[in-house]
Amino acid sequence: MVSIEDYVARVEETCGEEKAFIVIFKYDKREHVVSRVLERAKLEKSISNIIFELTFKGVSLRLYGTGKAIFRNLKDKGELNSILSELLL
């Protein structure tokens, strides 16, 4: 059964007041991840097909063509995992 671990290589949580999660997707899955997230989330803005400003179920995220993404204003890692599941699986 496919899980988010199949797509996610690492998650970095930023410290301090400006809470955010930086998700680094697996290198060999990054193209698949980018296209799937673009399918499922609402595209607000795109810059040269390198950066995509998106929203998904009230959560704002910024996706990079290099296979990394910043998720903002999430409560905790549980909420991140839930969003990632809906976006990727």
Added chain:
Amino acid sequence: MFDPYRIREDFPILKRKVNGQPLIYFDNAATSQKPKQVIEAIKNFYENHNANVHRAVHTLSQEASELYEEAHEEVANFISAKGMEEIVFVRGTTEAINLVAYAWGLRSLKKGDEVLVTLMEHHSNIVPWEILSKINGFTIRYAEVNSDGTLNYESLESLISNKTKIVCISHVSNVSGVINDIKRVAKLAHERHALMLVDGAQSVPHLPIDVKDLDVDFLAFSGHKMLGPTGIGVLYGKRDILEEIAPFQGGGEMIRDVSYNKGAGSCSITWNELPWKFEAGTPNVCGGVGLMEAVKYLRKLGMEDVKAHECELTEYAMRRMQECEKVRVYGPKDASIKCGIIPFNVDGLSSHDVALLLDSYGIMIRSGFHCAQPLHQVFKLQSSARVSFYIYNTREEVDRFIDVLKEIEQV
């Protein structure tokens, strides 16, 4: 003559590409890249000399012990210490500071005493003292930092008193790159009979250091920020002070004699001589060998030239960053009073966005608090992006960085 283009030839990693772009490594305050001389020394150690040190009479152990001791000597010479007895190998700056906190502070500091730090410290020079203060009940005082990131010496002077037992201060800020006047602070500390501990993580790799001239009691620094491997660092301590302090950790290597007294039902222990008294257990021998090679490499370049190169590059980068309308640079505008570290932000973007954007162009920088949250509070910042230079960085790399910053501004 100092030639960064020739130096680059010694660094294999600088030939690689990241995200399809030539690598530009501007995260040197976090860790430096390694020259082939260091990589080769590590390989040679494991291929030809690997053994435990000070434990055996066989040939390999003798060779490993000689190399490990030579590494201490080389580091002692590099910072103009009196001898290898004053050089304790540890994991890094953090462990060196913790060693002082727990070996000296735990036994010496008590309620009513004060430890003086500054608001520009890395967390590694704050947290050990905060933890210890909860155990021993002493007070920590924080010297203020001016809005440009320079140390407020009046604040520091006003906080030093007869209650102050140790002054703990970074030589160079890991956020702003500001160089503190260590001789001035050491004089103030010693006038009040306080000890002086310096976090040299950002200075020893970049400036000529003479511990006798600075007159510091302790100097902590990391090997990996100065071309050496990770997991090896140094605590310099004045010999007479190290002689007086009891060990931080117990185990093999740090003892001369452990004798069981049947009548007392306990062991009487005699410590080993310096510096081994503070190096319990099997040490990071190969790390020491790698650090020795890194120190030799830097000595050959000349630390005055290293400093001049970074100062010139920093001045150039700061001048060119002014061309970017949305880029805000923090810290002093005068590059001559700082090392090669530039904190900045881009209007409308978080520092992590800036770092990720630069990453997509092959440019590696740091984002966040850089383990110095109190200083970000002084700057009234959520976080910052940070570029930091070293011996192999060039003007052309700065030019590329500026071009990309200008593109990022359009985001």
